[in-house]
Amino acid sequence: MAFAENLKTLPRISHLQAIELLDASGSIVATIENKPGQTGSLSVYNHLGQIYGAITAEAAKKGLELYAEQTTDAEAHPGKHPNIDRLLELVKNGGMLRVKHAFDIGMD
Numbered sequence: 001m002a003f004a005e006n007l008k009t010l011p012r013i014s015h016l017q018a019i020e021l022l023d024a025s026g027s028i029v030a031t032i033e034n035k036p037g038q039t040g041s042l043s044v045y046n047h048l049g050q051i052y053g054a055i056t057a058e059a060a061k062k063g064l065e066l067y068a069e070q071t072t073d074a075e076a077h078p079g080k081h082p083n084i085d086r087l088l089e090l091v092k093n094g095g096m097l098r099v100k101h102a103f104d105i106g107m108d
Contacts (some may be wrong), residue, residue, distance in 0.1 A: 003040065003068040005063050008102060010043045010066075011050065017104040021055065021086075021097040027095065034104065041083040049099030060090035 009052035017043060018033040032042045037060045044066050045055065067084050074084035090097070 001068060003066070003070045006066045006068055007040055007043055010047045012048055013039065013043050015103055016042060016046060016101060018042070018102040019049070020068065020100040020102065022100055023093075026098075033098070038083075045083070045099065046101070047100075054099060055087070055090060055097040056062075057090050057094050060087040063087045073095065079099060 013034060016034050018031050020028045021030040021032070023029050027068050032044050032045055044063050047066070048055055048059040048063050052064070055063070064087050067074070067081075067087075070081060071088075071098070073082055074081035074088065078085060086097075089095075
C-alpha cells in the first residue's frame with residue numbers, strides 16, 4: 001500500500017498538538033507537530049508509540065513499511081525526510097526513543 005493509503009488505517013491524531021522524541025537521557029531529540037507537512041509523520045510515530053511503547057529498531061522497521069514509497073525516496077535522498085531518516089538510523093544502529101505526547105486541549 002502507498003503511504004497515503006497507510007495513513008487512512010492509523011488512529012486519528014486530532015487530539016495531539018505534537019510528539020516529542022526523547023533519547024535515553026531524557027533529552028528531546030525531535031518534535032513532530034500537528035501541522036501541514038508533519039501530520040503524516042505524527043500519525044506514524046503516534047501509532048508506533050502506541051503499539052511498541054517506544055520507537056525501537058523493531059518499531060522503526062514497521063514505520064518504514066508504513067512510509068512505503070516515502071522510505072525509498074528517503075533512502076535515495078538522505079536529509080530530505082528527517083523523520084524517516086531517524087527510523088533508518090534506528091534500524092541500522094539500534095537504540096530507542098521514548099514518545100511524549102503533547103495534547104491539544106482546545107483553548108483558543
